[in-house]
Amino acid sequence: MKIGLFIPCYVDALYPEVGVSTFKLLKSLGLDVYYPEEQTCCGQPMGNAGFEVKAIPLAHKFDLLFRNYDYVVAPSASCAAYVRCFHPNMLKGHQCEAAGKTMDLVEFLHDVVKVTSLPARFPHKVSVHNSCHGVRELGLSSPSERNIPKYNKVIDLLNLVEGIEVVEPERPDECCGFGGMFAVEEQAVSRCMGIDKVKRHIATGAEYVTGPDSSCLMHMQGIAEKEHLPIRFIHIAQILAP
Numbered sequence: 001m002k003i004g005l006f007i008p009c010y011v012d013a014l015y016p017e018v019g020v021s022t023f024k025l026l027k028s029l030g031l032d033v034y035y036p037e038e039q040t041c042c043g044q045p046m047g048n049a050g051f052e053v054k055a056i057p058l059a060h061k062f063d064l065l066f067r068n069y070d071y072v073v074a075p076s077a078s079c080a081a082y083v084r085c086f087h088p089n090m091l092k093g094h095q096c097e098a099a100g101k102t103m104d105l106v107e108f109l110h111d112v113v114k115v116t117s118l119p120a121r122f123p124h125k126v127s128v129h130n131s132c133h134g135v136r137e138l139g140l141s142s143p144s145e146r147n148i149p150k151y152n153k154v155i156d157l158l159n160l161v162e163g164i165e166v167v168e169p170e171r172p173d174e175c176c177g178f179g180g181m182f183a184v185e186e187q188a189v190s191r192c193m194g195i196d197k198v199k200r201h202i203a204t205g206a207e208y209v210t211g212p213d214s215s216c217l218m219h220m221q222g223i224a225e226k227e228h229l230p231i232r233f234i235h236i237a238q239i240l241a242p
Contacts, residue, residue: 004069005035006062006102008042008079008214015214021241022075022105028242029113036065043090044082048180052090059087059096066098073108075237077134077212078180080104085137105237106140106212110153115160119242123163126239127201127231128154129211129220130173140212144173154212154236161239169200178219194223201231208232210239 003026007019026033042062043055062083066072074080080102087099109115130152134140141152158166177183177193198220201209211217214235221233 001031002068002070003031003033004066004072004098005033006039006042006066006072006074006079006083007035008074008076009040009045010218011075011214014218015235018075018214018235018237021235021237022073025105025109025237025241026073028119029109029115031113034069039065042079042083042087044079044086045180047082047086047090052086056090059083059090060094062087063091063096063098066101067095069098069101071108071112072098072102073105074102075105075212075235076214077104077106077131077138077140078215080107081133081137104134104138104140104212106134106153106157107138109157109240115157118157118160118240120160120240121162122239124207125165125167125205126158126208126210126234127167127169127204127206128152128158128172129176129197129201129209129213129216130154130168131211131213131216132173132175132179134212135173141173144171154210157236157240158210164239167204167206169197169204171200176216176220178216180215183219190219191223194219195227198224198227198229198231202229206231208234210234210236212236 043058177190
């Protein structure tokens, strides 16, 4: 199985340790992993801001770089969702092979590799953040507004880690207020949503908050630091990696 590793812009620029942990984790599972160095942004920031036309060249480049891999794996539910859900329509009438192979790290490990054990250890109480794109576009967990049996692929993977205690906050799939451009254009609302979300995570007694999106974790971390709230944030790849 040949894996193309896609590292989103903000992970590359702000949280490179998440990319490194993702690479180590995939390699530890015996997978053939490659990192195309010519990769750039998937176009999500432009698309979300209403400038989808400007994102089309990036979608073309993404497809060109990743079309020959069996799977494209990203440590970002939002970027994986953007590629899979929006690139096909953006590239309508053109070749678009990579989008259908693109997956978030959690769904790839859970649904494709089907891991049943991990050599990881994390002796801490951890609260799970279910990011919006992961829940409603990738199906990483069951949306609370739908009358379906409860499931959570993030929790399934975390439960394979030695020493960990996993909890969820009240309103487990409520938005943290990031939303990319939303946090910029509706700063006051975004901040209030973030404070509420962080306080719910703290109420669980957790030491850490984890999830599949560094963007959401970054937003909540910034709020926690400004408000002097006692909790830390870590991407799930950093917990699962050996």
